[in-house]
Amino acid sequence: MSERAMTSNQTKILAVLAALVAVAIVVPNTNSFLILLATRALAFSILVMSLDILLGYTGLASLGQAAYLGVGAYLTAILATKYQFGLGYDFWLVLLFGIMVGGALAAVFGLLAIRASGVYFLMITLALGQCVWGLAYRWNSLTGGDNGINLRQRPKFGAIDLSNEVAFFFLVFVIFCISLGLMYTLVRSPFGRSLAGIRERELRMKILGYNTWLHKYIAFIIAGAFGGLSGVLWAHTAGIVSPINIELTNSVDALLMAVLGGAGTLVGGVIGSFIVFGLREYLSTLVPWWQYVLGIIYVLTILFLPTGLMGIPERIRQRRARNGNAGKPKQLAPAATS
Amino acid sequence: MSMQFWVVQAFNGLSYGALLFLLGSGLSLIFGVMRIVNLSHGSYFLLGGYVALSVIWTTGSWVLAIPVAALAIAFIGLLMERIFLRPLGFDPLRQVLLTVGFAFLFQQAALDIWSGNNFDITPPAALTRSVEAGGMYFPLYRAFMIATALVIGLGLWLAMEKTRIGAAVRATVDDAQMARGVGIDTSRISMFIFALGAFLAALGGVIGGGFLGVYPGLDFEILPLAFAVVIIGGMGSLGGAAIGALMVGLADNFGKALFPEVSYFTLYAPMALILAIKPTGLFGRE
Numbered sequence: 001m002s003e004r005a006m007t008s009n010q011t012k013i014l015a016v017l018a019a020l021v022a023v024a025i026v027v028p029n030t031n032s033f034l035i036l037l038a039t040r041a042l043a044f045s046i047l048v049m050s051l052d053i054l055l056g057y058t059g060l061a062s063l064g065q066a067a068y069l070g071v072g073a074y075l076t077a078i079l080a081t082k083y084q085f086g087l088g089y090d091f092w093l094v095l096l097f098g099i100m101v102g103g104a105l106a107a108v109f110g111l112l113a114i115r116a117s118g119v120y121f122l123m124i125t126l127a128l129g130q131c132v133w134g135l136a137y138r139w140n141s142l143t144g145g146d147n148g149i150n151l152r153q154r155p156k157f158g159a160i161d162l163s164n165e166v167a168f169f170f171l172v173f174v175i176f177c178i179s180l181g182l183m184y185t186l187v188r189s190p191f192g193r194s195l196a197g198i199r200e201r202e203l204r205m206k207i208l209g210y211n212t213w214l215h216k217y218i219a220f221i222i223a224g225a226f227g228g229l230s231g232v233l234w235a236h237t238a239g240i241v242s243p244i245n246i247e248l249t250n251s252v253d254a255l256l257m258a259v260l261g262g263a264g265t266l267v268g269g270v271i272g273s274f275i276v277f278g279l280r281e282y283l284s285t286l287v288p289w290w291q292y293v294l295g296i297i298y299v300l301t302i303l304f305l306p307t308g309l310m311g312i313p314e315r316i317r318q319r320r321a322r323n324g325n326a327g328k329p330k331q332l333a334p335a336a337t338s
Numbered sequence: 339m340s341m342q343f344w345v346v347q348a349f350n351g352l353s354y355g356a357l358l359f360l361l362g363s364g365l366s367l368i369f370g371v372m373r374i375v376n377l378s379h380g381s382y383f384l385l386g387g388y389v390a391l392s393v394i395w396t397t398g399s400w401v402l403a404i405p406v407a408a409l410a411i412a413f414i415g416l417l418m419e420r421i422f423l424r425p426l427g428f429d430p431l432r433q434v435l436l437t438v439g440f441a442f443l444f445q446q447a448a449l450d451i452w453s454g455n456n457f458d459i460t461p462p463a464a465l466t467r468s469v470e471a472g473g474m475y476f477p478l479y480r481a482f483m484i485a486t487a488l489v490i491g492l493g494l495w496l497a498m499e500k501t502r503i504g505a506a507v508r509a510t511v512d513d514a515q516m517a518r519g520v521g522i523d524t525s526r527i528s529m530f531i532f533a534l535g536a537f538l539a540a541l542g543g544v545i546g547g548g549f550l551g552v553y554p555g556l557d558f559e560i561l562p563l564a565f566a567v568v569i570i571g572g573m574g575s576l577g578g579a580a581i582g583a584l585m586v587g588l589a590d591n592f593g594k595a596l597f598p599e600v601s602y603f604t605l606y607a608p609m610a611l612i613l614a615i616k617p618t619g620l621f622g623r624e
Contacts, residue, residue: 122434130562134602138598248558255435306432
């Protein structure tokens with residue numbers, strides 16, 4: 001059985017790699033609208049994956065994840081417009097600062113939030129997210145208030161000008177791939193395994209001697225750091241940073257994307273992100289009632305596909321196994337791990 | 339700062355708190371009874387305002403608009419609870435997400451039916467005047483908001499404390515399993531409370547429409563404030579919701595007047611702190 005699990009896992013990795021190669025080949029050859037759309041979806045999906053570390057692997061549903069994207073994005077925008085910093089090779093420093101500021105914010109917020117669980121965790125992350133939103137909305141002198149901050153230019157690396165859509169797409173794409181690889185390594189590591197143990201049964205992990213608080217706290221900080229990273233990319237993708245990026249609806253979007261694709265799968269969140277951005281920005285140009293489609297997809301997913309789109313193959317397999325075994329002695333289907 | 343400033347701001351804060359009480363009390367009861375974090379509560383508020391507008395446009399009666407809107411939204415809430423939330427069972431995350439899905443659907447429906455324009459609900463002329471007292475002018479409408487909240491709050495309190503169904507609701511909040519054990523139909527209580535919560539939110543939406551306006555996006559703008567009320571006061575407690583609403587209303591007004599740059603921060607940071615230290619809220623039932 002373990003051998004079978006191994007091969008199925010390798011197939012999954014190959015499928016993801018193939019999809020990434022396909023995206024890298026197809027997207028640059030489409031029009032600028034689709035390139036920007038894909039860039040947005042990729043930048044945002046780093047946030048969705050960071051949320052999935054909490055939601056899918058640790059069992060903590062956060063309603064304030066957009067705050068980390070927000071601080072990363074505001075940092076980028078403020079440095080770029082007020083100090084002309086991060087528009088050349090120093091962009092890499094901004095990327096690092098974004099990760100640090102996201103992680104630092106999570107380190108502070110985590111002290112308050114990690115003790116809570118279930119519904120209370122939802123509520124406290126909502127409150128913390130609103131704190132950041134409130135500052136962005138009201139602190140005019142720093143954040144530009146309601147209007148936000150416009151970034152007039154993207155970084156230039158010597159001859160490479162990122163205001164070129166394709167060049168910028170590849171930058172986001174590469175950073176996305178690295179993030180995906182890092183997060184995948186994280187959730188497969190012993191640390192990630194312990195997180196899954198906490199998700200399944202925290203008390204047992206405590207009895208086994210794990211410091212579950214510390215595990216959750218570290219996961220929270222890592223998620224915040226990736227959130228900050230996605231914010232840096234988002235600022236240059238959108239060209240504007242405003243309180244809308246931190247609004248409750250944005251956090252909720254991230255959560256829905258993760259659930260739509262399938263929580264606890266990382267790539268599920270990416271799929272969810274592409275579907276939602278696709279519907280929102282493409283379907284909305286075609287029909288006025290696009291939001292019904294989105295709303296109905298959400299409602300149907302939650303009602304009928306609790307494991308998300310990534311859970312569909314497994315459900316089909318189970319159904320087939322059940323039908324195939326009708327009449328035969330009952331056989332245990334291989335349990336779905338991770 | 340003159341005396342006048344403090345009196346006027348306190349009055350404004352009080353009236354805003356009255357509105358938040360209408361919104362927050364229902365949310366608090368829903369959470370207390372069902373443990374549902376209802377993210378479509380802001381939508382009920384907004385839809386209440388829109389339905390009231392339609393009633394006013396067709397009949398011209400503001401007085402009629404209030405009960406019609408509140409009952410219509412209560413019915414929507416009831417359907418949502420029966421058809422979608424109840425079968426889901428107890429799963430906080432799925433419940434939350436489901437209510438968000440509905441919030442998006444309501445948002446689109448409101449946009450289709452009532453367009454994206456900003457509207458105001460104009461109350462009868464008798465309520466639009468101001469009363470002068472001690473050299474200060476107090477809009478009568480704000481006094482009306484306070485009075486409505488007082489009446490509703492008192493009615494709710496009497497219903498909860500003095501009636502049989504109120505006792506059943508309190509029992510369900512305290513321990514749903516035990517309540518079922520002694521023969522209380524907690525499923526029916528949930529249905530009733532969810533509809534009541536929607537009713538109160540819509541009522542708030544109609545009354546708030548004369549003061550905040552009715553416009554797309556109001557739903558998610560007001561929702562976090564409702565949660566602040568519920569959390570500061572304590573989930574599932576009516577008295578807590580009243581005190582929470584008062585505190586949020588006053589904090590919001592004085593915050594915006596005294597230190598505008600951090601005004602929302604001073605609202606939500608205490609909310610987070612209270613949650614971290616005492617998750618049941620300042621006045622929540624243990």
